[in-house]
Amino acid sequence: MEHSPLVEIKPLSTAMPERVEALLDAAFGTDRHGRTAYRMRQGCAALPALSFSAWDDARLIGTLQCWPVALERTSGERVPLVMVGPVAVEPALQRSGTGRALMDAMMDAAALYADGALMMIGDPEYYGRFWGFAADATGEWVVPGPVEQRRLLARGANGHAVPDGAGAITPDPARS
Numbered sequence: 540m541e542h543s544p545l546v547e548i549k550p551l552s553t554a555m556p557e558r559v560e561a562l563l564d565a566a567f568g569t570d571r572h573g574r575t576a577y578r579m580r581q582g583c584a585a586l587p588a589l590s591f592s593a594w595d596d597a598r599l600i601g602t603l604q605c606w607p608v609a610l611e612r613t614s615g616e617r618v619p620l621v622m623v624g625p626v627a628v629e630p631a632l633q634r635s636g637t638g639r640a641l642m643d644a645m646m647d648a649a650a651l652y653a654d655g656a657l658m659m660i661g662d663p664e665y666y667g668r669f670w671g672f673a674a675d676a677t678g679e680w681v682v683p684g685p686v687e688q689r690r691l692l693a694r695g696a697n698g699h700a701v702p703d704g705a706g707a708i709t710p711d712p713a714r715s
């Protein structure tokens with residue numbers, strides 16, 4: 540697999556929080572906080588073992604955060620899930636392998652440390668093509684805001700299968 544030769548992947552904790560926020564503003568816009576994905580993990584801290592930063596020498600060029608969420612059934616049962624994203628790459632450097640390098644690092648870590656299946660809101664043409672995310676089990680999931688069902692994706696990890704059937708995606712801050 541080819542990536543930009545300069546990209547180095549490190550834990551997210553190596554990046555200053557203000558720089559991470561500035562990069563997210565550049566990739567998604569400053570109005571990003573009202574998005575459905577933000578509401579799903581409100582009150583949670585990012586999972587350190589599954590969150591990464593991408594560097595070109597000393598310059599932060601990409602970030603990937605993961606969060607603890609759960610699928611809550613009407614019975615009250617809560618199935619732990621790991622929400623992946625945002626994945627953000629500096630706009631001027633997009634489509635040069637940085638997103639793939641971040642996701643590859645996260646998938647390797649998730650195979651060891653994820654305490655639930657992975658879920659995300661993202662483009663199936665990208666996350667399905669390279670990492671096998673799919674929307675087929677998420678049709679009855681309810682999320683706190685608008686989402687295109689084809690972009691509500693999930694994938695098993697570390698022995699955890701994607702839970703199917705109905706439920707609401709809610710934050711699970713106790714696992715942060």
Ligand SMILES: CC(C)(COP(=O)(O)OP(=O)(O)OC[C@H]1O[C@@H](n2cnc3c(N)ncnc32)[C@H](O)[C@@H]1OP(=O)(O)O)[C@@H](O)C(=O)NCCC(=O)NCCS
Binds near residue numbers: 625628632637662
């Ligand atoms: C989406 C994003 C993370 C991808 O990272 P990237 O470093 O730009 O992309 P990569 O270099 O890893 O892409 C590799 C391949 O995927 C393709 N690709 C990238 N983004 C894609 C998308 N959204 N849909 C379909 N294909 C995509 C590229 O064209 C490339 O294909 P090729 O190898 O056939 O040329 C990045 O572009 C970004 O930050 N975008 C803005 C924020 C966003 O939309 N994030 C996703 C939601 S969480």
